[in-house]
Amino acid sequence: MRRRAAAEQAERHPALHVMGLRRRFAQPGGEVEVLRGLELRVSSGELVTVTGRSGSGKSALLALLGGFDAPDAGTVSLNGVPIAGAPSWHACAVLPQALGLAGELTVAENVALPLRLHPDGEPDPVAIAARVSELLDELGVGALAGRHPAEVSFGQQQRVALARAISGRPRVLLIDEPTAHLDVGSVPAVLRALRRCADEGGAVIVATHDEQVHGIADRRVRLLDGLLAEL
Numbered sequence: 001m002r003r004r005a006a007a008e009q010a011e012r013h014p015a016l017h018v019m020g021l022r023r024r025f026a027q028p029g030g031e032v033e034v035l036r037g038l039e040l041r042v043s044s045g046e047l048v049t050v051t052g053r054s055g056s057g058k059s060a061l062l063a064l065l066g067g068f069d070a071p072d073a074g075t076v077s078l079n080g081v082p083i084a085g086a087p088s089w090h091a092c093a094v095l096p097q098a099l100g101l102a103g104e105l106t107v108a109e110n111v112a113l114p115l116r117l118h119p120d121g122e123p124d125p126v127a128i129a130a131r132v133s134e135l136l137d138e139l140g141v142g143a144l145a146g147r148h149p150a151e152v153s154f155g156q157q158q159r160v161a162l163a164r165a166i167s168g169r170p171r172v173l174l175i176d177e178p179t180a181h182l183d184v185g186s187v188p189a190v191l192r193a194l195r196r197c198a199d200e201g202g203a204v205i206v207a208t209h210d211e212q213v214h215g216i217a218d219r220r221v222r223l224l225d226g227l228l229a230e231l
């Protein structure tokens with residue numbers, strides 16, 4: 001019964017639904033309204049890229065979608081339920097440009113964290129280790145598992161942070177510029193990982209200037225004058 005109710009809920013409500021989102025920031029010349037009543041719906045299994053000129057508000061938008069910032073007006077709902085603060089990693093994983101890896105943990109321990117904090121309970125440690133090494137290998141950083149984030153390059157940290165964001169198979173994944181610091185050879189693995197996350201049922205939203213990322217999207221939107229336009 002509960003499963004049927006959840007299925008009906010998923011049908012009625014998109015994985016991510018943004019309504020009337022407004023955000024103003026105080027700036028030296030006065031207040032600037034960066035988001036001006038923005039609307040967005042993203043379904044499970046859909047990968048949407050957000051483009052827009054530098055300073056248009058893409059990172060500010062992701063911070064609001066991830067519950068790290070509060071809007072001046074409007075709502076962000078996950079499966080029909082408005083968020084209040086940052087949801088669990090399982091409900092919504094966020095990969096900001098600053099990455100946010102835990103410096104005291106190894107690469108492998110960082111990637112294992114969402115699995116260990118899973119709301120259904122911590123899976124068997126052998127299953128966690130297998131998932132972690134599979135993801136790190138796929139992203140070309142398997143040899144770094146035992147190092148700490150400060151001991152690897154920023155481009156490598158970026159792939160570790162992506163592995164951490166997707167390890168718990170989040171229902172919604174928000175990513176800011178996932179290819180910004182990568183060498184050309186590392187990009188295909190990142191694109192495959194993002195696409196698979198959507199194909200396995202995640203709603204994936206990626207802010208990017210990179211045409212290669214737009215190439216794997218189901219839908220592209222542009223942030224312009226505080227609103228999103230379909231491309």
Ligand SMILES: Nc1ncnc2c1ncn2[C@@H]1O[C@H](COP(=O)(O)OP(=O)(O)OP(=O)(O)O)[C@@H](O)[C@H]1O
Binds near residue numbers: 027054
């Ligand atoms: N906490 C804040 N306080 C004041 N202004 C802010 C704050 N956060 C963002 N802004 C302003 O909001 C605007 C949008 O910034 P944001 O970082 O979201 O742009 P962006 O589209 O992600 O840019 P980029 O593509 O360069 O990463 C900028 O003018 C920025 O200065």
